[in-house]
Amino acid sequence: MRAWEVPAVPTLPGKAPLPRIHDTAAGTIVPIEESQAASLYVCGITPYDATHMGHASTYVAFDLLNRAWRDAGVTVTYVQNVTDVDDPLLERATATNVDWQWLAEDQTELFRTDMSALQVLPPAHYVGVVESIQWLFPIVEDLLARGLAYRVHGYTDEQGVVHPDGDIYLDLAAVRALPANEAGYSWEPGQVSHMSREEMLEIFAERGGDPERAGKRDALDPLLWRAAREGEPSWQAGSLGPGRPGWHIECTMIARHFVDGALTVQAGGSDLTFPHHDLGSGHSWAVANRPHARHYAHTGMVGLDGHKMSKSRGNLVLVSKLRAAGVDPAAIRLAIMSQHYRSDWFWTDELLERAIERLDVFRRAVAVADGSDDSAALQALDRTRALLAHDLDAPAALDELQLWAEDALTAAERAEAGEGERIGGGALITDVLSARFGISL
Numbered sequence: 001m002r003a004w005e006v007p008a009v010p011t012l013p014g015k016a017p018l019p020r021i022h023d024t025a026a027g028t029i030v031p032i033e034e035s036q037a038a039s040l041y042v043c044g045i046t047p048y049d050a051t052h053m054g055h056a057s058t059y060v061a062f063d064l065l066n067r068a069w070r071d072a073g074v075t076v077t078y079v080q081n082v083t084d085v086d087d088p089l090l091e092r093a094t095a096t097n098v099d100w101q102w103l104a105e106d107q108t109e110l111f112r113t114d115m116s117a118l119q120v121l122p123p124a125h126y127v128g129v130v131e132s133i134q135w136l137f138p139i140v141e142d143l144l145a146r147g148l149a150y151r152v153h154g155y156t157d158e159q160g161v162v163h164p165d166g167d168i169y170l171d172l173a174a175v176r177a178l179p180a181n182e183a184g185y186s187w188e189p190g191q192v193s194h195m196s197r198e199e200m201l202e203i204f205a206e207r208g209g210d211p212e213r214a215g216k217r218d219a220l221d222p223l224l225w226r227a228a229r230e231g232e233p234s235w236q237a238g239s240l241g242p243g244r245p246g247w248h249i250e251c252t253m254i255a256r257h258f259v260d261g262a263l264t265v266q267a268g269g270s271d272l273t274f275p276h277h278d279l280g281s282g283h284s285w286a287v288a289n290r291p292h293a294r295h296y297a298h299t300g301m302v303g304l305d306g307h308k309m310s311k312s313r314g315n316l317v318l319v320s321k322l323r324a325a326g327v328d329p330a331a332i333r334l335a336i337m338s339q340h341y342r343s344d345w346f347w348t349d350e351l352l353e354r355a356i357e358r359l360d361v362f363r364r365a366v367a368v369a370d371g372s373d374d375s376a377a378l379q380a381l382d383r384t385r386a387l388l389a390h391d392l393d394a395p396a397a398l399d400e401l402q403l404w405a406e407d408a409l410t411a412a413e414r415a416e417a418g419e420g421e422r423i424g425g426g427a428l429i430t431d432v433l434s435a436r437f438g439i440s441l
């Protein structure tokens with residue numbers, strides 16, 4: 001599907017160092033080896049109640065990585081999905097009495113305008129699940145043929161819900177038993193999340209899993225194909241019969257379809273660590289006999305009033321609402337970047353007010369920094385690059401630019417009083433804020 005327009009990205013003098021990033025699987029900050037070309041997959045929205053500050057913060061975080069790579073001369077292949085058919089989306093459409101496709105399209109379009117306003121660089125491949133089904137289902141057929149997946153029988157559960165014959169699950173035990181590949185890699189659940197089986201079982205159901213489903217070989221086996229139900233959309237899929245794909249197979253196969261070999265970074269919010277990315281890596285292993293990604297990066301959760309911001313809880317601050325109220329999107333982005341992407345944090349009005357003030361300081365400073373000496377600005381660029389290369393430390397990098405801005409304002413005041421010169425480099429700092437932070441002054 002269509003993504004959104006590419007914002008202008010000025011070229012900066014010199015070159016940034018290659019970024020290092022915290023890898024959830026490694027449990028530490030690691031260098032990223034790719035110096036020429038990298039690939040990034042960030043799990044996209046399920047399009048209803050978009051775009052809240054949690055979503056925005058996740059996409060802004062990985063936009064910082066995308067921009068860090070580009071400034072280091074690395075070519076980036078960026079892929080993102082849209083979960084445009086899924087249980088919660090269908091439930092919302094039914095509850096609000098709207099067509100599910102209309103809801104998905106409407107919210108995806110809203111997301112595009114929000115991302116564009118926040119100057120997030122668009123993915124090269126923006127891919128809906130619905131448009132992937134035709135090339136995705138043969139992969140499930142293949143997993144069945146290879147004995148790595150199985151069909152379960154239908155039954156009626158305790159709530160009287162009828163589950164038809166034909167749901168298909170990945171057989172985790174069979175996937176684990178696959179021999180190591182030539183590089184010596186083999187797959188185990190827990191490699192990404194480091195959770196114990198008990199912990200996994202505890203959160204599996206909360207995060208879209210169905211541990212109770214009768215006929216499963218292991219409670220954690222993930223759904224690959226959901227056979228058609230009365231009143232739900234479904235697609236014809238060869239020998240699988242009509243239905244729709246499970247959640248993890250979508251993302252792993254969309255990534256595989258657009259990127260050869262392991263992704264450089266598989267990213268998303270920390271709520272996706274398990275099961276989505278942990279078991280998703282097993283799907284890739286089963287299909288392609290190689291690791292899904294070299295690195296896994298996760299953002300902390302943004303909350304509001306003491307709870308994680310989530311569509312299900314309804315405690316949302318929407319980017320579009322703030323924009324409609326006249327808030328400058330650059331201030332929203334600055335507020336987000338004032339928090340480190342890996343920490344859990346709460347959205348507050350005060351954070352936004354501080355960001356609005358900071359934006360004003362930046363704007364006033366670059367306007368008066370037209371002196372001949374731009375050495376301080378060049379130094380600020382170097383420090384900014386180093387801080388962003390160290391696990392995307394945007395809060396520290398922005399503090400650095402703020403110091404430069406305060407110095408520029410002080411120098412201008414003094415110059416006004418005939419005590420010295422204005423400093424230079426206003427145009428450079430304007431470009432730094434645009435190229436590295438997506439902030440237009």
Ligand code: 5CA
Binds near residue numbers: 044054082269271272
């Ligand atoms: N469609 C799936 C991913 S394939 C999904 O999780 N959709 S979502 O709309 O719920 O979330 C979209 C992205 O925002 C995901 O990367 C998710 O991890 C992230 N996200 C959701 N809520 C928050 C939050 N409160 N704070 C930070 N990131 C969040």
Ligand code: ZN
Binds near residue numbers: 043044081251276
């Ligand atoms: Zn995903």
